[in-house]
Amino acid sequence: MRILITGASGLLGGRLATLLSENHEVTGLTRRRRAPDGITAVGADLAEEDVVRATLDHVRPKAVIHCAALADAEVCERERDLARRDNETATRTLARACTRNGIRLLSISTDLVFGGGFSHAREDSPTDPVMEYGRSKLRSEAAALEESPAAVILRVALVCGRGHGPRMSASEGIAHRLRSEEPVTLYEDEWRTPIDPESVANAIHAVLRQPKLTGLFHLGGPERLSRFEFGERVARALGLDSGLLRRASQASHLGAPRARDVSLDTGRARAELAWSPLPLEIALRDGR
Numbered sequence: 300m301r302i303l304i305t306g307a308s309g310l311l312g313g314r315l316a317t318l319l320s321e322n323h324e325v326t327g328l329t330r331r332r333r334a335p336d337g338i339t340a341v342g343a344d345l346a347e348e349d350v351v352r353a354t355l356d357h358v359r360p361k362a363v364i365h366c367a368a369l370a371d372a373e374v375c376e377r378e379r380d381l382a383r384r385d386n387e388t389a390t391r392t393l394a395r396a397c398t399r400n401g402i403r404l405l406s407i408s409t410d411l412v413f414g415g416g417f418s419h420a421r422e423d424s425p426t427d428p429v430m431e432y433g434r435s436k437l438r439s440e441a442a443a444l445e446e447s448p449a450a451v452i453l454r455v456a457l458v459c460g461r462g463h464g465p466r467m468s469a470s471e472g473i474a475h476r477l478r479s480e481e482p483v484t485l486y487e488d489e490w491r492t493p494i495d496p497e498s499v500a501n502a503i504h505a506v507l508r509q510p511k512l513t514g515l516f517h518l519g520g521p522e523r524l525s526r527f528e529f530g531e532r533v534a535r536a537l538g539l540d541s542g543l544l545r546r547a548s549q550a551s552h553l554g555a556p557r558a559r560d561v562s563l564d565t566g567r568a569r570a571e572l573a574w575s576p577l578p579l580e581i582a583l584r585d586g587r
Contacts, residue, residue, distance in 0.1 A: 300323045300324070300361045300362060300507060301323070301324045301326075301358070301359065301360045301361050301362075302319060302323045302324065302325050302326070302360055302361070302362050302363070302364060302507075303325075303326050303327075303328055303354075303355070303358050303360040303362075303363045303364070304316045304319065304325060304326070304327050304328065304363075304364045304366060305328045305345060305363065305364070305365045305366055305367035305393065306328070306329075306365070306366035306367030306368065306407075307327025307328055307329050307334040307335070307338060307340065307366070308327070308329040308330075308331070308332035308333055308334055308463075308464055309332075309366060309367070309368075309370075309463065309464055309466070310370075310458060310462040310463060310464055310466045310467075310468060311366055311407065311455065311458055311462065311463075311496055311499070312327070312364075312366030312367065312407075312463070313327070313334065313335050313462070313463025313464050314335075314461060314462055314463040314496040314500075315364060315366060315496055315499065315500055315503070316334060316335055316338045316463075317335045317337075317338065317463070318496060318497060318500040319364070319500055319503065319504075320337065320338060322504065323507075325338055325339070326338070326339045326340070326341060326358050326360065327339065327340045327341075328340070328341055328342070328343055328345075328354065328367070329341075329342055330342060330343070330344060330345075330367070332464060332465070335463055341354055341357065341358060345367055345385075345389035345390075345392060345393050346384050346385070346388045346389045346392055347392070348392050348395070348396070351392050351393055351396045352396050352399070352400075355396050355397070355400050355402065356400070360402055361402065361403065362402065362403040362404070362405060362507060363393065363397055363402055363403070363404050363405070364405050364407070364503060365390065365393055365404060365405065365406040365407060365443075366407045367385075367389065368385065368386050368407070368436065368439075369381060369382050369385035369386055369432075369435070370409075370432065371432075372411075372430050372431075372432045372554075372555040373554055373555050375430070375431040375432040375435060375555070376430060376431045376432070376554070376555040379431055379435075382431055382432065382435040383435060383438070386432075386435040386436055386438070386439045387435055387438040387439045387442050388442075389439075390406060390439040390442045390443050391439075391442035391443070391445070391446055394406070394442060394443045394444075394445075394446035394447040394450060395446040395447070397446075397447050397450075398446055398447045403449065403450075403451075403507075403510065404443060404447045404449075404450040404451070405450070405451045405453060405503060405506060405507075406439070406440070406443045406450055406451070406452050406453070407453050407455055408436050408437075408439065408440050408452050408453065408454045408455070409432075409433065409436050409454060409455060410454055410455070410456045410457070410491065410492070410517075410519065410561040410562075410563050411428060411430065411432060411433035411436065411558060411561055412426045412428050412433050412436055412437040412440070412454065413426055413427065413428065413433075413558060413561045414426070414427030414428060414429055414558055415429065415557075415558025415559040415560045415561055416559070416560070417560065418490065418523060418560050418562050419523065419562050419563065419564040420517070420561065420562070420563055420564060421517070421564045421566065421567075422454075422514070422515040422516065422517055422567055424564075428558070429556040429557070429558050430555045430556045430557070430558070431555070432555070433558070440452050440515075444514075448513070449513050450513065451506050451512060451513060451514065451516065452514065452515045452516070453499070453502065453503070453506075453516050453518050454515065454516070454517050454518065454563065455494060455499055455518050455519075456491055456492045456493060456494045456517075456518065456519035456520060456561075456562075456563050457469050457491040457492070457493045457494070457529075458493070458494065458495070458496065459471075459493040459494065459495055459520070459529075459533075459579075459582055459583060460495030460496060460497065460582040460583065460585045460586060461495070461496065461497075461585045461586050461587060462496065462586075462587070467587075468586065469493060469529065470493070470529075470533045470582075470583050470586055471586045471587055473485075473529075473530050473533045473534075474533055474537055474539060474586060476543075477533075477534060477537075477539040477540060477543055477544075478539065480540070480543065481543065482543045482544075482545050483530055483543055483544050483545065484545040484546075484547045485525075485526040485527040485529070485530045485544060485545070485546070485547065486525065486526045486527065486547055486548065486549050486552070486557075487525050487526070487527040487528075487546045487547065487548065488525065488548055488549050488559060489525060489526045489549055489557060489558075489559055489560070490523055490524065490525050490526075490559065490560040490561070490562050491519075491523075491524065491526070491529070491561060491562060492519030492520045492521075492522065492523050492524075492562045492563050492565075493519075493520045493522075493524065493529060493579065493582075494518055494519055494520040494576055494582070495520070495576070495577055495582035495585070497577060497582070497585075498518070498520070498574075498576035498577050498582070499518055501574060502516070502518050502568055502572055502574050505572035505573065505574050506572065509571075509572075512571065512572075515567075516567055516568045516571075516572070517563040517564060517565050517567065517568060518563070518565065518568060518576070519562065519563030519564075519565050519576070520576050520577075520579055520582070521575070521576050521578060521579060522579050523562040524579075527544065527546050527547075530544045531544060532579060532580075532583060533583055536579075536580050536583035536584055537583065537584065537586075
């Protein structure tokens with residue numbers, strides 16, 4: 300299948316471009332940085348409707364995997380108009396163009412659309428994001444489904460394992476500092492369900508094989524862990540010194556608000572996609 304992946308220079312989008320190119324004809328859409336080696340790339344600003352239409356007319360994809368986003372929580376908090384433009388407006392513009400061209404849209408969202416008040420959120424659980432990044436992504440979900448009702452929204456948890464580009468995945472960042480013999484402070488009262496790009500790619504493969512699937516799917520890893528527990532698992536998987544890990548409480552956090560527990564229930568993806576994520580130990584061994 301011919302696929303266009305937006306955000307193909309980013310942490311997740313770039314890695315997905317490489318993985319999905321093994322089975323599909325992939326074009327990567329970027330704005331500033333480079334797509335992975337071997338991936339045909341086009342440049343475009345997704346908030347510009349004429350540019351988006353021209354890009355889709357040029358590439359002629361059967362499906363678009365929309366990974367592009369302003370994902371820096373601190374920037375989103377400070378520059379809310381920019382977050383709205385790069386997340387909500389860009390998604391709406393792309394979804395509208397996909398509908399016009401008869402293209403299937405799979406849009407990547409985040410576990411941070413939840414407020415953190417309960418564990419193992421389902422697709423129908425109440426959303427209440429505490430940070431502007433999460434709010435902008437929740438609005439992006441609504442925009443995608445308004446403009447492209449047959450779209451699939453994939454809420455992806457904290458990304459671990461091998462990423463792409465200058466930004467490191469959660470596990471790569473911890474491993475890098477431990478290898479440099481730097482102490483790493485991690486919250487013991489913040490919980491996530493970390494997932495690797497390979498597992499996300501496998502879910503996308505499954506969605507693409509079922510053209511009638513629509514709506515929300517949660518893609519989280521097999522274990523709910525605190526950030527400190529996650530650091531311990533990274534150290535154990537890679538044979539690094541866990542003695543450099545330091546416990547902290549979210550109460551000490553400065554900056555954009557953080558949700559306490561955004562762990563995801565993946566029951567729908569497991570049942571309807573016949574999908575399961577890789578074991579955490581395997582995912583953590585892969586990284587840059």
